[in-house]
Amino acid sequence: MSIKRRDFLKLGPAAAAGASILAAPAIVKAQERFNWRMTTTWPSGLPFFQTGPGSATDFAKRVEEMSDGRIRIRVYAANELVPAFEGFDAASAGRQVQLNHGCAYYWAGKSFAAQYFTTVPFGMTFQGHNAWMNEGGGYELYEEVYEPFDLVPLVVGCTGVQPVGWFRRPVESLSDFRGLNIRMPGLAGDIYNAIGANARLLPGGELFAALERGAIDAAEWVGPYSDRALGLHNAAKNYYSSGWHEPATSTEVVVNREAWDSLPGDLRAIMRNAAAACNITSHVWLEARNADALDDLINNHGVRFGPLPDDVILALLEATKDILSENAAKDSLVRRVHESYFQFKSRHDRWQENSETAFQTQIRDLGQTILG
Known part of the structure; x- marks a missing residue:
């Protein structure tokens, strides 16, 4: 039953005071301030990931300014x-830090399914991957x-297609991969x-040495711009393309669940929108620099x-097909992620081809360029 305005006024100051008390928690919540820590997997000063448009520091700056x-x-x-x-575990615990900036495929040992949210070998490029994440059920x-x-995940960046990488010796055939020690996450x-190489996971700060x-x-x-910044061209001269392994590599911020739940709704919206802005900004920033760097x-x-x-x-x-199928068969959650990704890819491929x-x-095929 509603109280008419004239009846409410008849209740006097006591009722008004009661209404103020009821509103007070919401006001206090809206005025609350949060001082958080975010770790990253990147070396200090590393462009794209740690500094610059769309990076970890850019995300933090956007959140502070927008809030x-x-x-x-x-x-x-x-x-x-x-x-x-160790930032993933630190954010999960939530005692020392509240957030971590990295890539989901670094946590394959925790969940095989996590890797699909960074990129999938022979999978979708930037457009398709982001369409799946936002409109195809990927985020859920x-x-x-x-x-x-x-942890609550947020996509905060994308490199686009990545070259295969740097090799100390030329690759002439499949046999050159047997016994090859390669950094690959x-x-x-x-x-x-699966094809005979020895893959190792190393952080970016250790690659050149x-x-x-x-x-x-x-x-x-x-890619060319980021690789040059690490000086990898001074350690190896054979640089290979195709992007089979990472056609759309997304970065993430993970937020401790308790910390996330402590935020009022408008601040959660700000976090999501800052992440979305970084995702686009980081990609176009890197796209604008890779050609000149190459x-x-x-x-x-x-x-x-x-x-x-x-x-x-x-x-x-062939190895990709086997590994994905084997892991999807072993775990129901992996299978659901796998099926969602590749069903969406099948539909998106038809559009991309046309x-x-x-x-x-x-x-x-016409041997032409467009307007120069």
Whole structure:
């Protein structure tokens, strides 16, 4: 039963005071401020991941500005607060830090399904991957996979297609991968192992030294701009393309569930919107720089760039099918993620073949360029 305005006024100051008391918790909640810590898996100063548009520090800055200072996030690079690959557990525990910035495929040992939310070998590129995440049920599955770890995931960046990486010696055939020590995370590492290589997971800050001294024979990182920043071209000169392993590599911020639940609704919305802005900004920022960086590596640093041999790609494709199928058969959650991803990919591929692919192929076959 509602109380008419004139009746409410008759109740006098006591009723007004009661209404104020009822409203007080909401007002206090809206005014509450949060000072959080975020660890990352990246070295201090690393472009794209740690600094620059769409990075961990950019995400923290956007959240602070959009919330008018109600959320302040202090960012710690790898090893400043915890080791590079311990931030996930630290955020899960929620005692020392509330967030971690990394990539979901680093946590394959915790859940095989996590890897699908970073990228899938021979999978979708930026457009398809993000369409699946936001409109194809990917985000809902992402949250379900992380629920046992008391974490809420947010996609905050995407590199786009990544080159295969840097090799100390040229690759001429599939046999060159037998016994090859290569830095490769996630599913692609398992696939390399299946064709006879030895995949290793190393943080970005250790790649150059490991490759230069021969502790590893090959390493992948991100792409021309980011790889040049690490100096990988000074440790190896054979750089291979195709992007089979990471056609759309997404970065993430994971938020401790208790910390997330403590936020009022508007601040949760700000976190999600800051993440979405970083996802787009990071991709276009890197896309704008990779072409010039690749030209520089080839023309000024003696880098040899080209595709892997066909027999290697075919072997990797077969190994990918086997590994994905085996793991989907063993775990119901992995199977649901796998089926969701590839059912969406099948639909999206039909559109992509008749849009971007058709556009590029016809122009290429005619031997023409568009407006210069």
